[in-house]
Amino acid sequence: MSKYPIKKEFFPFNRFKPPISKVFLKIAVPFIKTPRYIYKDKVLGVKRYEIASYDGEKIECFLFSPQGIGEKAPCLICIHGGGFVLPAAGYHYKNAMRYAKEVGCKVWFINYRLAPKYVHPIFFEDCYAATCYLYDNADTLGIDVEKIGIGGDSAGATLSVGVCMMARDRKHPISFRFQMLPYPFLDMRGGSESNRKYTDTPMWNSTLSKRIGPMVKADKEDAFYVYYSPVEAESFAGLPTAYIEPAEFDCLHDDGILYAEKLQEAGVAVTVNETKGTMHGFDIKQKAPTSIEAVSARVAFMRKMFEQKS
Numbered sequence: 001m002s003k004y005p006i007k008k009e010f011f012p013f014n015r016f017k018p019p020i021s022k023v024f025l026k027i028a029v030p031f032i033k034t035p036r037y038i039y040k041d042k043v044l045g046v047k048r049y050e051i052a053s054y055d056g057e058k059i060e061c062f063l064f065s066p067q068g069i070g071e072k073a074p075c076l077i078c079i080h081g082g083g084f085v086l087p088a089a090g091y092h093y094k095n096a097m098r099y100a101k102e103v104g105c106k107v108w109f110i111n112y113r114l115a116p117k118y119v120h121p122i123f124f125e126d127c128y129a130a131t132c133y134l135y136d137n138a139d140t141l142g143i144d145v146e147k148i149g150i151g152g153d154s155a156g157a158t159l160s161v162g163v164c165m166m167a168r169d170r171k172h173p174i175s176f177r178f179q180m181l182p183y184p185f186l187d188m189r190g191g192s193e194s195n196r197k198y199t200d201t202p203m204w205n206s207t208l209s210k211r212i213g214p215m216v217k218a219d220k221e222d223a224f225y226v227y228y229s230p231v232e233a234e235s236f237a238g239l240p241t242a243y244i245e246p247a248e249f250d251c252l253h254d255d256g257i258l259y260a261e262k263l264q265e266a267g268v269a270v271t272v273n274e275t276k277g278t279m280h281g282f283d284i285k286q287k288a289p290t291s292i293e294a295v296s297a298r299v300a301f302m303r304k305m306f307e308q309k310s
Contacts, residue, residue: 004201004249007277009288013203014279018086020208022116022215025085029114032087034062043067044097051133053113054125060111061130063141064100074105074147074306076180077134077163079127081154081281083185083204083212084115091284092153095295102299105306106143108134112159116215121224127159128166135174147306151180151243151298154204154252154281158185161239161259162227168238176240178305180298183247183280184256185209188218188229192254199251204280206251231258236266243271243301245294247278273297 006014038046045065050058065073078096080088088111100107112126131150138145152160160179167174187195195206218228226233242263246256260270275282275294283291 004279005277006202006249006279007288007290009290010279010282010285013281013284016202017200017205018203018208020083020085020211025116029085029087032089034088034111035090035093038062038064038093038097041097044100051130053129055122057113059113059126059130061133062109062111064097064107064109065142066100066104066106069104069106069142071142072144073142074103074149074177075134075143076100076103076105076107076302077131077148077150077160078107078109079112079150079152079156079159079163080109081152081156081185082114083208084123084155084216085212087111087114089284091286094286095283098295099299099302103302103306105147105302106141115212115217120216120218120228121222124159124162124166124224124227127163131163131167131174132172135172145174148174148176149178149180149240149302149305150176151178153182153283154185157181157183158228158230161186161230164239165227165230165233177308178241178243178302179239180243180302181256181259182245182283182294182298183250183252184244184259185252186229186255186259187231188213189232192258194253194255195251197251198249198253201249201251202279203282203284204251209251231255231262236262236268239263239266239268241269241305243273243298245273245275245298247280247282248274248276249278250280252280271301
């Protein structure tokens with residue numbers, strides 16, 4: 001029985017702690033495949049792409065398109081979580097498919113390269129390259145460049161914020177409608193109250209955060225480091241409107257709150273949906289009432305942002 005009052009609706013994941021180690025990743029990751037059901041949805045088309053990253057290596061992307069959406073559609077760039085070391089899980093694909101159908105947008109799903117084989121900043125460059133590809137090929141892909149949002153959970157949130165900052169710093173012409181960030185991983189300093197408090201929570205905890213650090217190999221002296229720990233950025237000006245969804249019993253809870261405060265101080269509009277009785281990655285239990293409510297809130301936010309006039 002968990003010592004934290006996490007809602008029972010998340011069983012058995014409210015008791016699960018990922019066995020993150022180099023040995024586990026080496027054995028398990030090759031067997032985690034893209035689920036075949038993504039091709040079987042009756043109202044959702046999906047196409048697979050292999051695009052060149054910054055170094056010429058190929059990365060996999062999927063474009064989910066609701067039937068009848070038209071040739072100049074809004075699009076969500078979706079970046080999955082997994083601590084920079086795990087591939088997309090089934091619920092990441094299911095969330096992406098639900099966003100496409102319920103928001104009424106296309107979804108560009110990026111399968112970036114993972115640590116420990118590929119270290120920082122490769123996964124950031126992969127996501128940035130995939131974003132640039134989407135923008136450069138928007139007409140062919142049927143996407144309205146004035147209606148592009150970006151989002152991801154956990155490490156996917158880190159990468160989403162990082163891409164927003166990279167686009168701003170590199171003066172890319174893309175203008176994101178929003179950043180959508182469930183239980184985001186944004187402060188690598190490890191000094192927050194939630195990070196100190198939740199060392200053994202299910203699904204993710206600060207012990208696991210410390211464990212992935214040596215695998216990611218992010219150098220604090222590197223100019224790229226700020227994208228890995230974006231709350232440490234010197235400026236938050238010019239970043240898009242944000243939806244931030246901290247989970248209550250999560251070592252990363254305070255990351256989301258701090259990032260929201262920094263955005264608000266910079267004059268960026270922020271919606272904070274602080275879920276209660278939840279742990280990190282709670283929406284892995286898709287049919288839990290709290291998960292349904294949270295995903296519905298994300299959908300409502302994205303629909304509102306896409307419907308706003310530029």
